[in-house]
Amino acid sequence: MRERHNKRSVSRNSGFPLPIALVYPNTRKVGLSNLGFQFLFNQLQGSDVFSPQRFFVAESFLKNPSEHNIPVSEEDNIPLKNFPVIAFSIPFENDYWMVPKILIDSGIKPLRIDRGRGDPLILAGGVSVSLNPEPLADFLDLVFIGEIVGDIDEPGGLWSMILEFKKSRIAAHDREGFYNSFRNINGIYVPEAYGFNYGEDGGLLEIRPDQGFPDRVTATKRLSTKETPPFAMVHDQQTQFRNSCLVEINRGCGRGCRFCSGGWIHRPVRHFKYLRFRDTVDQAITDKKTIGLIGSDLASHPELNIILSDIINRGGIFSLSSIRPEGLNDEIIELIVKSGQKTATLAPEVASKRLKKVIGKQIPNERFFELIDKLVAAGTPNIRFYFMIGLPTETEEDVQEIVEFVKNARQIFVNASRSKGRIGRIGVQVNAFIPKPWTPFQWSAALPKKQWEIRKKIIENGLCKLKNVVVRHESLRSSEVQAILSRADRRISSSLLEAARGGKLDISSFSASHLNARFFLRGYEIVKRFFHGML
């Protein structure tokens, strides 16, 4: 079944409300599983002043990336270029190149400097652009920094100012005047209004805001926990969360793991009271949907036991995005099993005691082993672990300890499984550490390719012969691209444009820039002079 949607069309709304294209720069399957994107669409759809339509990247694009698809809306098949306002929602850096690609395929000039009278307004928001909007700065008119606020109709806020855009198109077509009107709006970064001076070595010397624009843009926070939390009903069967109701029950995490951007940018920690979303849960149970509970730190939600028991007692089922071991008490484990969740996900990240201290995530290995025993004994057949390699100060011995951890975990898993009469699977997902802005590790180097290969081999060789263990590595190419774009600046835009024209983005795409993009993979001593933050 396709997602239910608003049937209002752009042509019918040529006067009012304002048509707005919401673009997710990945496939429909991925976009419909993204709570932030779906929530924003619902908010705009529920307002009287906007008429939103959604856009995704065609699935056929994955098979033939160089083909030119003219993007049309999900709702009414309207071409993107017919919309006066186009808003990209971008949670991942590796999708950045799709911004110029989608604009080019739509017949819209990708570079801001080439657009003018009659061209659409292009804006973007999302976690990755909130961390560092600069790689996309040359393509965008406005960037929304921070969290989506619930009140679309707020006077003087982003959305009411966007309505002004409509007027400005009709009246003066004065783009500069329009940019100026965003000078003092919380959470809005206007890339056009900032100039940069670089030294001979390529390092950043100076940031020059235009008169009246702030030196630092303050991120918007959705601080009130008195509102209904973000939620979305996913009706589509083709998505990761098919037939689900996604609800964000808390935001932020006070644990302060040094690599985790989510743990730093979403402070303070906010828990939504069950009272605020109980009706949503009721509706989901009536509609026989799985209730996907989302949050950075579900374990800390003071009402977690109550919420889960209530869902189970009323005949519903839930899934948890992830949960810290501290939250997995006997009652929660029992509820997880009753809910039919077949895999429990645990994220030790590292196995060595020393490295746990370095990264600030100090959960003893013994706690994980104890949990495996309990989870399997209670009836959870599969366990998935998340590990990271390439963290600051990491040695090959630290990586070897991951192998030992998995071997020990497997032994406990197999023993506990035998008494249940079946043996499930241990999944080991190994990702590369990506130095992210706004974290204590933001100036650290990404792991060089050669060392990545060596450490990957340590894990593969150590675990490949173990039955019931499946190891998966994130691709190094994709990690390197993400690491470059996480800390790059607007000079990288020529590479993104080149990638868009050539139909693929990989490490070789960055040769189009005038600087060596590997520069952004290096560590503190060089990068600290180079990287600039605008938040």
Ligand code: SF4
């Ligand atoms: S516990 Fe998880 S969400 Fe919290 S800071 Fe650490 S890694 Fe991030």
